[in-house]
Amino acid sequence: MTGPFGDIWVYLSTTPLLWLTGTLAAYLLGVTLFERAGRNPVVQPVAVAVVILVVVLLVSGTDYDTYFEGAQFVHFLLGPATVALAVPLFAQWKRVSRSVLPMAAALVAGSLTAVISAVGIAIILGASRESVMSLAPKSVTTPIAMGIAEKIGGLPSLTAVLVILTGIIGAMTATPLLNLLGLKDFAARGFAIGVASHGIGTARAFQVSELAGAFAGIAMGLNALATAVIVPLLVRFFG
Amino acid sequence: MIAALTILLACQLAGEVFVRLTGLPVPGPVMGLVFLLIGMAVRGAIPQDLRETANGLLSHLSLLFVPAGVGVILHFERIGSEWLALLAALLLSTWATIAVSALVFVGVSKLVGDPDGEPPAGDGAE
Numbered sequence: 001m002t003g004p005f006g007d008i009w010v011y012l013s014t015t016p017l018l019w020l021t022g023t024l025a026a027y028l029l030g031v032t033l034f035e036r037a038g039r040n041p042v043v044q045p046v047a048v049a050v051v052i053l054v055v056v057l058l059v060s061g062t063d064y065d066t067y068f069e070g071a072q073f074v075h076f077l078l079g080p081a082t083v084a085l086a087v088p089l090f091a092q093w094k095r096v097s098r099s100v101l102p103m104a105a106a107l108v109a110g111s112l113t114a115v116i117s118a119v120g121i122a123i124i125l126g127a128s129r130e131s132v133m134s135l136a137p138k139s140v141t142t143p144i145a146m147g148i149a150e151k152i153g154g155l156p157s158l159t160a161v162l163v164i165l166t167g168i169i170g171a172m173t174a175t176p177l178l179n180l181l182g183l184k185d186f187a188a189r190g191f192a193i194g195v196a197s198h199g200i201g202t203a204r205a206f207q208v209s210e211l212a213g214a215f216a217g218i219a220m221g222l223n224a225l226a227t228a229v230i231v232p233l234l235v236r237f238f239g
Numbered sequence: 240m241i242a243a244l245t246i247l248l249a250c251q252l253a254g255e256v257f258v259r260l261t262g263l264p265v266p267g268p269v270m271g272l273v274f275l276l277i278g279m280a281v282r283g284a285i286p287q288d289l290r291e292t293a294n295g296l297l298s299h300l301s302l303l304f305v306p307a308g309v310g311v312i313l314h315f316e317r318i319g320s321e322w323l324a325l326l327a328a329l330l331l332s333t334w335a336t337i338a339v340s341a342l343v344f345v346g347v348s349k350l351v352g353d354p355d356g357e358p359p360a361g362d363g364a365e
Contacts, residue, residue: 011307023309027302045303050308064312071306078303080296081246082268083254084276087293094341102347110340118332125324131317135328139336144266144306147327157310158317162329164308169333171301177334192341196333199290203301213297221269228264231346 013062019070025051041209043176046200076212077198078143085202085217090217092214099215106188107219110195111226114139115234134158136231138166141198151237163198170197171204186212188237194219243292250275 012018028046029052065086068075074184091097094151118135127135133154137145142163149159175195183189190212193201198220206213254271257263263270279285309316318325 001324024302027299027305040331044306045243046308049302049312055308055313061261065359066312067309069294070304071309073344074303075306076344077296079251079268079271081277081300082266083247083250083271083302084296085272086250087277087290088297089272090279090285090288092278093280097350099344101351102344106340106344108334109343113339114336117335118328121328122324127321127324127328128317131321131325135325138329138332143268143306146264155314158314159309160307161314161318162325164304164311165329166291167301167304168331169329170337173334174337177337178341181338181341185345185346188341188344188348191344192337193326194338195268196336200304201302203297203299205320206300217297222273224266224269225264 013066016070018075019067020073021064021070022053022056023049023071023074026050026056033208041172041204044168044172044200046164046171048165078141080197082221084142085221088206088210088214089218092211093212095187096214096218102188103191103215103218103222107195107222107226108193110192110219111139111223114223115197115227115231119234130155131158133235135152137227137237138162139196139198140221140224140227145226148228148231151232161183165202167197167200170201174204177210187215191219192216195223198223207220240288240292243286243289245290246275246278246289247296249269250278 005166026049027045030043030048033048034040034043034045054068056062057064057209063103115136118138121133122135130153133152134149136152136154137148138157140148141164142160145159145163146156150156162196163202170193174189174197186209189206190209193205193212194216202216202220250271251268252271253274254269255267257266257270257274258265
């Protein structure tokens, strides 16, 4: 590019401003489409935003590191947002504390199912070892899953992508799947989506009810712990 | 809002320090969540400011996953050659996990007689 626009591009492409704005704008567009579609979970805002941003990065010839310099401010908020889950959890504490046993049982069963089924299917279908190891922690929130993948010989950045796809799949399909199973208990529904699809699933649960959201949030936190313990152990025994 | 953000960040910081000092296999932010929970339990209430800021952050929780998701751009080649195995593993495993977790939750609720769970079949005693 030449002329004044070329100069402006050179300036913008070296500051975090452009891709921070781009990330928010793409997500906002995703949310707008979601609302326009009557809040249909199939129009998943994260999926829309990722597709838009990938196309824009490819067309403009921007590499991921440059993009991430701007987007890191959004990424950083994952930490404080995890802490903030304590607020709905406290608000729903009376209800949550009555379900300690169901939560413990569902956590162990769900966490094992998530790891073993993902790894098993990938091995049967001939995925490479790196991909299999990157898949193992896919149901856990991004920064924690990346840490687990690194320990067991997966690729952290691939894990991040698989984690987000898992979240998108959960957010899109949990409602029809749980309806199909005939489950009406919002505590169970929220907990299940939190175990299977972490923060993106939790965001979806909050759209349905605060009770489901609170259970999804606690499931997301608990499964981060459970998977961090289970995956390295399984790899040690079967790896 | 600033006070609430400071509380959230301070809890996360305390969580990260605690995890590193003790060597626990717990993620720092999750430990921070526990600290904030204890703080609210001691106080006995959620400060209004904290409630608003937390709800603001959580209402757009999924936005925070967008930057990592765009990282798909780094893995087109691998995804292109292994897409069937990856897609099948993600879809089937996510569905199995949701179904197993929800069914076990409901089953154990019935077993221990949780009054808020789904009522046991054929038992109108509540």
